[in-house]
Amino acid sequence: METRVSSATKEILITDEGPTVLIGERINPSGKKKLAEALKSGDFDVVHKDAVAQVEAGADILDICALVIIASTLLWCYPGSLSPGIA
Numbered sequence: 001m002e003t004r005v006s007s008a009t010k011e012i013l014i015t016d017e018g019p020t021v022l023i024g025e026r027i028n029p030s031g032k033k034k035l036a037e038a039l040k041s042g043d044f045d046v047v048h049k050d051a052v053a054q055v056e057a058g059a060d061i062l063d064i065c066a067l068v069i070i071a072s073t074l075l076w077c078y079p080g081s082l083s084p085g086i087a
Contacts, residue, residue, distance in 0.1 A: 005061055012060050021061060024054030028065040039066055 003014040014021050027050050029036035038046040051062055 022059050024051075024057075024059030024062045026050055026054060027062065029067065030065070 001016065002018075005012045005014065012021055027035070027047055029039055035046055035050075038044070047064070047066065051064075054062060
């Protein structure tokens with residue numbers, strides 16, 4: 001079995017025989033008050049810095065959750081993942 005994850009600039013192939021693929025999953029505001037507040041205010045520098053740090057640490061793919069809810073109302077959500085090389 002194989003899974004292909006691609007962006008506009010890069011493709012990652014995940015197979016049983018291939019090398020381990022590292023997926024960075026730190027960008028998620030659940031339980032992270034500072035990140036949630038930054039997203040609510042439109043400050044994406046925190047997300048960018050965290051994304052760069054994960055790629056520099058070896059992440060092949062980034063799984064990004066940027067769901068912010070205030071008073072049970074969806075404010076903003078970016079459904080998807082970015083692979084390294086996407087800014």
